[in-house]
Amino acid sequence: MKLHRRKRPRGIRPSRLSARHLVAEAVAGMLQRPARSALTSLGTVLGVGSFVAVLGLTATTTSQVDSRFNALSATEVSVEDTGAGDDPFGRTSFPADADARIQALNGVRHAGVYWSVPLDKGVTVRASLSADAGAGEQAQVVAASSGVLAAADPSLTDGRIFDAFHDRTGQRVAVIGSGMASRLGITGLDSQPAIFVGDDAFSVIGIVSDVDRKADLLMSVVIPAHTAERLWGAPGPGSLAKMLISTELGAAPQIADEAAHAIDPVHPEHFKAVPPPDPKALRTDVTSDLDQLFLLLAGICLVIGAVGIANTTLVAVLERTGEIGLRRALGARGRHITGQFLTESGALGALGGLVGTCLGTVTVVCVAAARDWTPVIHPVTVAAAPAIGLGTGLLAGLYPAWRASRIQPAEALRR
Known part of the structure; x- marks a missing residue:
């Protein structure tokens, strides 16, 4: 048996939905209930805003960590006495002129x-000799020494x-902390x-x-080293001496x-110089936990926003069943209905992404201004954030749009 394809009657053209009409229908659907549409996109606003703020604040704080590292940590070297244990009397390995020997090096402050x-x-x-010793x-x-x-x-x-x-x-x-x-x-x-x-008295001069x-000097009583040696003796096994060195910027690794x-050309193995930490490792340690925490928060907000858009779009499908059935009866195809609801959910997501991007950027700038920092936001972050909102909205609208396209005209018109 030979099958023949059913021909479309002459004069009847297949229904079409242009992009302009598709956008107009989607905008009309969102404007019918503006308050609900605004609340629907709020989740995406929070998610995208958190995403932009997290990446912007992370980049901003990272630059501040770098500058503070260069200003303080990168100019500090400490030297530990590891040879005191080799001395039978536990005496310090630092010579009497250790300060002068180190200060002779180029780059030491x-x-x-x-x-x-x-x-x-x-x-x-x-504060008084007459006070009870236990009080x-x-x-x-x-x-x-004075150099410390x-x-x-x-x-x-x-x-x-x-x-x-x-x-x-x-x-x-003595010099004491406040x-x-x-x-x-x-x-x-x-x-x-x-x-x-x-019972030993000291005049407070600072x-x-x-x-x-x-x-820890802020909670200590600091006295001259030679004074301490006269009163309590030189440092021993229970209180090994150390050296604190401040250097010019960039000189710390060489000084270490x-x-x-x-200090001692004959026995350099008696000392261990501790250079400043690696700036890359320091930056990673400072920012990694912050990145993970707030990116997780941004992801949760995006999921909440996607669920909100999906729920609202599905409710809109159920409320507009009669309208969908009438449009299907007048010739609208399933893909037209799918396109309309996907456009609505995508528009809500994109709008939330744009607003979230603006709020996130403003947050970074305000925080940086309040702390006298330079705000740092990568252009890729700003460009990608609205696209993330659009993608969230489209993903959330897939099931409601498919559900709307499955509504049969006869069934919808009977409701």
Whole structure:
């Protein structure tokens, strides 16, 4: 049996839906309920906005980490005494002129040796000799050469730091942090206050409010190294000496390589120089957790936005069943209905992406302005964000659009 293809009656043309009419129908569908359309795209706004803000803030903070790393960490070298254990008496490996030897290297700004003074149990720091010994403050006493305070780059509330003269002559002076001063009841230096470490008196010549390096000095009592040696002896096995070095920008790696040989050319193995950390590793450690956390948040917001668009589009399909049936009866094809609802959901997603991109960019700029930073946003991020919103909307509208295309005209008109 030979089958013949059924021919379309003459004068009847297949229905077509131009792009202009498709967009007009989609816009009309969204404007019928503007409040619901705005709320539908809110999830996409939050998701795309979070996406742009996360990448922008990450790039901005990364540049700040780099600059701060260069300004502080990249100019700091510490040297540890690893040879004291080889000495039968546990004496320090640093020579008496270790500061001068390091400062002779090109690129060194300041350098000094320090150690924690091992005090007897029950020895406290007091502001008055007549006070009960048990009523004093438990504090760390740090013996340091004058170069240590200079390398720490302190900010002083009052007074000054001690210098090489105080250290060389063994003066009984002390520099304390503002926190320690507050605990001891010292508000200024006008009255020439003194503190007592056990029964030993020290004149307070400086109160430090902040330091760029070695932050534990803020809660310590810092006295000259030669003074500490006269009172409590040289550093021993329980309090190994270290050296703090501040360098010019870019000189730290070289100083770390040369430090041990400069301190003791005969036994450089007695010292371990610790160079600044790798800037790439530091940047990765600082930003990786932030990236993962906020990108996960942005992904969750995008999923919520996609679910919201899908739910609203599906509800619109059910509410407009009669309209869909009438259009099908008048000749609209299934792909026309699919195209209309996909256009609506895609438009809502793209609109949410555009608004989210703007909000994310404004957030990055405002945060950077508030912190006196330079905002950094990659152009690819701004260009890709609206496309992500469009893709989210199209993906969310697939099932509702397919559901709408399956509605039969006769069934829809009976409702």
